[in-house]
Amino acid sequence: xxxxxxxxxxxxxxxxxxxxxxxxSSCAPSPTIEGKYKADxxxxxxxxxxxxxxxxxxxxxxxxxxxxxxxxxxxxxLAPGGGLAGTKAAICTYALSSAELRxxxxxxxxxxxxx
Numbered sequence: 001x002x003x004x005x006x007x008x009x010x011x012x013x014x015x016x017x018x019x020x021x022x023x024x025s026s027c028a029p030s031p032t033i034e035g036k037y038k039a040d041x042x043x044x045x046x047x048x049x050x051x052x053x054x055x056x057x058x059x060x061x062x063x064x065x066x067x068x069x070x071x072x073x074x075x076x077x078l079a080p081g082g083g084l085a086g087t088k089a090a091i092c093t094y095a096l097s098s099a100e101l102r103x104x105x106x107x108x109x110x111x112x113x114x115x
Contacts, residue, residue: 033049035048035114037049037100038115039110039112040111040112041110043060045059045060046115047112049068049101053068053069055068064087065082066081076091076092076103077089090106090107091106092108092109
């Protein structure tokens with residue numbers, strides 16, 4: 001049975017809609033590190049990564065200000081800010097999803113859940 005112009009038009013429209021949906025899903029923004037998290041440490045600790053490279057970490061009622069730098073697609077440098085004597089910088093690997101940030105391979109390893 002030969003295709004009529006109407007059925008051809010419907011097929012073209014369907015293919016165009018499917019291609020557009022695929023394009024939109026592939027362009028969905030990946031999650032960014034910036035945001036507030038709670039640490040899965042049982043102590044109620046929290047962390048907030050700010051866009052300017054500041055990390056505010058609160059644990060046990062004490063607040064520490066750190067600096068964070070994304071080194072590449074899977075490594076972060078975390079450096080203590082002023083007033084954190086005796087604390088050393090760390091380069092950690094990280095895995096980021098829309099729900100959590102996992103820091104590993106450093107003395108600051110932890111899992112943070114996005115708030």
